[in-house]
Amino acid sequence: MKVSLPWLKRFVNFKQSASELADLLTMLGFESEVVTDFSVLKNIVVGEVESAKKHPNADKLKFCIVNDGKMTHEVVCGAPNVATGQKIVFAKVGAVLPGNFKIGKAKIRGIESNGMICSERELGISEEHDGIMVLNPGLKNGTNVADILGPMYDAIDIDITPDKAFALSHRGIARELAAKLNKKLKSPLNAKRVIPDSKEKVKVVLDKKGGCPRYVAGIVNNVKVGPSPQWLTDYLKSVGQKSINNLVDISNFMLLEIGHPTHIFDLDKLSEPTIEVKWAKKGEKFAALDEESYILDSDHLVITDSVNTVALAGIIGGKDSAVSDTTTNVLIESAYFDPIVVRKGSKKLNLLSEASRRFERGADPDATLDAFYMIVRLMEEVAGGELGSIVTDQCTFDLKPRKITLSHRKLSKYTGFNIPNKKVEHILSGLQIDCQTRGESVIPMNVVEILSNSNKLESMRIRTEFRPFMRNIVDHLQVIGEITRKNASSYRRDIRFGSKETLSELAKVLKKNHSDSLPKEFIPKIAGKKTNKSVDTQKWICTIPSFRGDLVNEADLIEEILRCYGYDNIVPSYSFSSQMQYAEDEERPLSHLKKYLSSIGFQQCYNNSLEERDSIAKFGVESLSVMNPSSDRMNVLRTSLHQGLLKTLDFNYKNGTQDILIYEQGTVFEKKGDTLDDIEQKNAFSCLVHGDFAEPNVHFSPIEGNFFLLKGLAENIFNNLLKIKIKFIKESHSYCGTFYNIVDSQKNLVGSLGIINEEFLKEMDILHRTDVCIMDINTENFKECFNYNIKTEDIVLYPIVNRDLNFIMDNSIELAQVCPTIKNVNQSLLKEVVPVDVFESKELKDEKSVLFKLYFQNPKKTLEDNEVNSIIAEIIDIVLKKFNAKLRDQ
């Protein structure tokens, strides 16, 4: 909301510049930005156009001579309205306009221009940019423009949060300002009750089902539509609004002045001077002021003249009943509409207006009558009309003000800081919240008084219950930097032993410092007695004004007090009140997994959870649709991480990186039914590899990032990180030709890995040059198995004996069968069997030569050669028979 300083000054006097005001309001809870602050604009003065000739090299430009009171400047100007004799806003070379727009010398079509003649937009006053701003001809050349335009156009923009309906006007902001600055809030426009001559009365009928708890209506006759007076135009202009005519301007002015929306009907266009507030008929058409036609629903509240719908309650007026140039008699509406009704209505039509914004946030039900009479007064003054009816005020709203009890104890407990009673009362009264003291049963002690009185000090020294109080003071003085840590600690020691000197010294320190933030009062806590009636604190019964519908409970009042007291004035506490607890994080194991993968060369990805329906469909799991997607490329939720990882591969491939080692952890979604419980939300973890794991270099040929890299990784992750034994079990998969489930010894699925089909990659349009391999890790299992309780085994000290065996066997034999067979020959002495070389060649035809390395060890003694030899003989015998293999000649 744009707020102008001159307008605010109608209500409250203040000296602050726009920038200072913006800071002040921001710290009060109204986030503000400066729109125009003329006080910071330098080198901008009143100038006179001494001559304005056509630019020799350009038709649309003019070559002007501008007098700034001291000298003349040659200036090129593009505005069509520039003319000789005008007083204009002249920005000299070196000036800086809003938006950090620096004015320097410039050559424009061959002519040097020294400065600029400004438009309103360039000065930040309005959006007007069709021509330059022309000033009053009486102004003296060289006058600082800030002195003239500042008082008229200095403005700020406030972002008002949805709870603060009371601040959606100049009066609302001024009220806050007056409270903060300790100033009086003025009433520039009185709402004097005028007695009409006429006996006529507008009939108002409210629907029994609610929606409009209050409606004030009346007639003003003999208005003359015409231009608005200068003052009215100026105020509107100060917030960037254009004047339309006096009637429309009055309505707009009132909205920004006190924030209560009103509406003016052309009485002669109504079929009867009657207002009926009721619910629209479903499908009813309504032509609104904004030249649009809306189709209404049965929960839209409308205003009718008993025949036609003339307005959409609280949102927008009707086109057919609107005031025009020929209007002479008007009906004024000043009502209070239900916030929910207005919000639902405006949301349904996607129609927001200044009025609906205020009603949906909660207007002031008690402002209707005042707003009505203010409009009548303005009409008399500006449009020459007079009240032509008795004022109708239909009200079903309970106008009895709300009362909230606020206790000082709650305030202190909530805040963790003591704000003196007087200050609380001062703040509340500034906000026009009346507070009556109640339940005061102890006189809080005045700190300064106690400390100035040596007798009292003496008595306090003796009484142990005052020690915490004294310590508090010491803590406080230390926090605000009044005494050093060393001093504080010696004070504390003295307090413990009750030294009189300490107290008088403290008294001195206190006297020196009369800062507001000092704890002025102390409510003694009597040791040993938990609740003592005589120690109850102050309570206030607060009467909430009608414009503060947002204040409903004690916490709301506490916020008001803190907000006005200043959040920055509350001293932070570093003594955390919470209990000790073990800081759990169930995902910590996964963070180990991520660090492991990243440390061996993987990059972690964060992909979008929202994907394109058609492309997700190809992955074969039913996806969950978003009802209101922002684009067709993001209309369903991902069903697996493969989707994003493949896209990442494609994206990087296109950008010149072919070697991809990536992983991601994130939630994937599967639709298994229609309710929330049927949506499976799974924490997934996937890796993808493509290209080389290690690039070719002077030391070694490239190491491929392929299936075996992932397989090795899986072995490492499960055997080493998790200490669980795994097996790979071949499975079929919809888009992986080669696919293995990874299972633990209880056959639980702990992961899977595979190679994505070539055809699938083509279909998905993923660029690649090698196999694209993926691996999934079951995160639930990982978190469960990841434990820090590693059980160590004794190291076997007897030597390991190494033997090689080289067999030739059929190509089709899987080594995963051969190794266990060998190992089974002697489980206790044969520690490990590893195939270290597989050799195929033309000579071998359909056979391969496999070199196995065998590791023997006896945990109890050193192995003898002959023991090993007999096992070897047995192995050869079994392998030759079982796999129809041959022993390769040495």
Next chain:
Amino acid sequence: MDKAINKVKTSFHSELESCKTSENLEQLRIKYLGRKGQLTDLFNQFGALSNKEKPKYGKTLNILKSDLTASYNNKLATFNSDQGSDDKRDFSLPGYALPKGNIHPLEHVTDEIKSIFQSIGFSVAYGPEIDDDYHNFEALNVPKHHPARDMQDTFFIDSDVVLRTHTSNVQIHLMENQDPPLRHICCGRVFRNEAVSYKSFCLFHQVEGLVINESSSFAEMKGTLEYFAKEMFGKDTKMRFRPSYFPFTEPSAEVDIWNDKLNQWMEILGCGMVNPNVLENVGYDSEKYQGFAFGMGIERIAMIKYGIRDIRLFYQNDKRFLEQF
């Protein structure tokens, strides 16, 4: 005496400089550091000094001795390494080309935030990304048809199920399942139906905190968040709390930190005392219990921390971007 010392020093260093072989160096050692060398001479002269002068020159001589010995040893070491090695491999070759892996910047920042809060006793909680309207809005004091709903553009799955707009739904789940005291942070992915641009994306990540017990106050909230900001951004971080509005907290505040480079305040988080309505909604006695909550966008902090100008970089996974972390 001074002169003699200086002379030994300068001549030793100039001769050391011109030593070309280990034989030269050995001769130098004998000349200066040997049993009958010049240094020994100086020490002999020292013995003849008066008691008054002894302390001063004692110190000077000892310094000289260690200087000469160290210089000699250094020189000796260079001779040895030059000549002792007959390894002819080219050690100027690059090292093995190992793949360079990285943790995502958002993960880095999340981890950092987590560990700061864990260090002051916060547990980490997680919750569903898709939730019902009740947990995402109503229980948090944002009724249907409340203007506060405009503060967060929401993706709907159906009229009652949403992609969570904040991690605050986790707070409700936590409180529903647990009695006070609570001291938790929740982190995760949240969604907003906003136009994708350099400064907004359809999703982002949050860390939220919740402390509920019988006494945690606004002052404690300030202390906690100041501790966080100083740990995160440095101990000289200048910050301010300014009043704001969130339906689920009362009083509410936004926290800015001062950015010296940009010469302006930058908002980093929102916070406040948990609204009594929220406590009542989950069945806590709001007269007995109180506490505070806070929340921050991880992207925002990462952008400030790493000087990233386009939020979309986080989700594009361009290797050239990821490699920088």
